Amino acid sequence: MLDRLTEQQWVLPWHLQPRRRTLEPSTTLVGTVGPGPATTVDPAGLLVGAGWSLDWWIGADDRWHLPSVEASVRQTLIDDAPVVETRLRVPGGDVVQRVYGIRSQRMVGDEWVVVEVENLTPVPCAVAFVVRPFVADAIGAAGQIEISPTLGGVGRDEAHLIRVDSRPAVVLPRRPATMASGSLADGDVKGVVTAGEAGSELVDAKCSDGLATGAYIYPLAHTAKIRVLVPVGEMDPNETIGFPTVIPDVDSVGSGWAIHARGPRVVLPEPRAEVAFDRAVRQLGLAHDGSGVHRDGVDAPVIDAGATETILTALDMLDRPNDVGPMVVGWADLVFGADTDSDVTFLATVAWHQRLHRVPGVLEWVMADVAAAVERIDRADRKGRLTPAQRARAARALGSTAEMLALGAQPQAAQQVEEVAGRIGSGGPAFEPVETYEKFLAVGERLDAGEPGAFEELETLLATASSTGTWPGPGRDGRRIGHDLAASAAVVIAVRSLLVAERRDGLDLLPTMAAMWFGGGVEIHDAPTAWGKLSYGIRWHGQRPALLWDLQPHDALGPVTLRTPSLDPEWSTTELRGETLL
Template sequence: MNIFRQASQKVNDFAGNRLGIDSGYAGKVDSSGTFCPPSGDYQIEWWVGEEDRWHKPKSATVYTHRRVGSAPIFETKLVTAAGPITATTWASIGRGDRKPSVVTEVLNQSSAPVALAIVIKPLKKMKQLEVEGNSLVIDGFSRLTVDRPPGYWVLQEEFKSLENVITGGQANRETPRILKSKKKEVSGALIVPLTHKSGLRFVASFDKEKSPKPEDFPEFSRISAGWDQRLEPAAKTNLPNRERGGLSHADLIELLFSTPTPKDAVLLAAWGLADDAAERIATAQPNTQWLEAAIELWVRHRRVEHFLSARSIKIEPLVRSMGKRDILSQSTVAGLVSLLKAIGENKGAKDLERLGKGSHHSEFQPFGDLVLETSDGIDLLHDFVPPSWYGEDFEAHNLATRWGNLGFAVRWHGANPALLWEIETHEDSLPRITISGLDPEFSTFKTEGETLLSPPVTDN
């Protein structure tokens, strides 16, 4: 995988949801279905022409926007007088391509034919637009390609002029010449007729040497299935709401697209994506925070291959990166000693006891208020359970704690909650399980079981 190298590029300031694939970030799409590439130089909008007026999702009063499942696939629906127009946007790699492109599929579900304007609006400097076949080439590098010959073209030096040409019905049928501007504010549009109950695709691509065809990209259902498979190792939760924390699969995808940090690497490890955490740690510049992340990864998963294979985490540079004033917690030192012994560095393990001068336990708490990891075990919902959760069944599975792999569920029997739990402990651990937010009196060292708890105390 090479997600670290792709994801570490600068993320633009455009407000929207991130798009990408397993090899990295490919831009953002906002709530109106407008796309902005990683460079942040321009945005691609889609407008709908119906009889004597044009609709823009951004200014329309009736439109919806949603994420399609957990995958970075987004649907924007604009409702016109004749019915809905739906645009679905996702990132993918086409046949023979090396870099991800962004695909938008527009479906006219209305009862009338419409015109679809696919508009390029400059956000920074954009000095040149050129027509090549069914494409608009932007500054000789990126391109916007539609899956059929456009009916009309518009190229203008200023965006306001382009808008007036489109809404005034003055778009050109003839292919325009290349447009260059010293102002570096060029804008353009492809206009395509779209009969009712029909659809089209357009693609934004960013490979100067390739011109991908829209038909070379898989359907978004295949992309969704691929992400589901990709996230199969990840923890799964079914919670009434997010008041007590917890990460969804969509949240984990956002972490995969983010610039790597030690904290995010620990989150990935704790929520089941150990290989992704390992890759980020292995490619990071060594420092104490990354050392702590490496130890957290080891303590939670105990997989020596993360530290011994050819492209694995090199623990020695991480240890050497510590400054004289850097202090590890006692539990972190214990984890490092365990790791060094596991990879055959027994002498180094013996030399590390002097580092254990900090707090007793690590400060990392990757599960928020859902699961608190303590020095002697695990406290589920440690603070309190919101009243909105009373009577609601909930569960969490495959949480990689420092004590082992944890799953638990709460099922209600009238006023009494029943706790079911199972933890696959590491060889050297036996945690105490509590659930102080629901029943402060409950405590057990059993690694699995089911018990009926006392009714929660209410303020009635």
């Protein structure tokens, strides 16, 4: 079918263009913090719905410009938040599309995605909002597209609701100036739109082959904006959804994400790692739906080997224990039958959660489950049932569990678990990371150990990000996803490993120092660690670094030793705060 549509000159999504079909998917998730699914945006600004999508085409002075096939499309994030800006170059300047999530109450549900288009050229243009029978990287299904008046609107203009296969899909602020429809039999709607033959009457689209498409066209004056809204998440399919009376603008949404991102903050001498960290912090707000985390922001398994513990550990490192704690104490309700993958995920999650936050009563609550999980993993290893990937994950999780037990005044249990971790980590073939999140975790371990060249590896990995700071990953049924939130989480862990490393008796500050950083300032603020909440900064006085630090220790701790192995291997202190010239 894809070849047939190509021959018939249908406008295909960015990923389905012939020259890109062999590429890894690359998309960006948008949405809101808290319960509700994230929504996918492709590199050309196509917003993906449930088996359909919403595209945007621009009619300029010279011709119609279709973002998925244009070379002049650029995409980025606004304020490093999940707010996607796609710029399309046309004669005279740019037309800009922005996509972001908001909340506004409906009868059922309150989540929306806003699609805003602004004309920054000095002359008027036209914008077509086009409902397509595609998803980002595949043919979807749209049998019927209907449009009818609905509640709300701008001024005297009556809002209109588009339904796809009877479900609310898009709310328009007013009646389109012109519109057109297409199907497999009649051909793509592109032909009607680009020929200027769209009519002014309301028109529905039908296609028994599931390839219905409709275009809804508006004039757009110089500097003018138009917004259409897509209801997402929980909704009543029979509800006559109206146009919201209040729609937050991009600046307000960006400010909201900045507030949510409060917590550990880093300042680095070069921007790549700092920007990647800031973007990842905000992106992780899309992973948690109130009861669990999902690497695709929607419906990936709550217990997903490797991904789940990575996301939860990053949330704990970002000082969000309330997002993780309920999952830790309610783990039995999430797992149906214990297996090695779920045992490893449990140990890794509970160990980091308790090490960083020392929540009273949690260790006692989970101790029996921890012991049982360690025993099952040990038994599986002795029987040769662990794959190299499971072995690597298990060794890491068991090592963290041993640290948790040692800090919890259980030295004998800690030693036993550490012995199991050592045996599993040294036995069998070495694990070679394949997925991007695995590579970031491996680099993070080398940064933690202060290995030469680890920072350069981190920089190389960060350079592979999309323009919006995303990486692909594994999805359901062997399909790839274009924005893997486990990779975002692993970025947080890796950058943190660059700045602080837990040791049995304290903390190493800046365990790795990049050569290009000499003379540049480094800061980390309010970072939870196994020994308390840490802040420090490095300033330079000529060739010598000055260190300022502040550690707010957990209760009932003995002396905590702080070191700076990459700046002055001979220096250490047990003072909780102070400053010194190294």
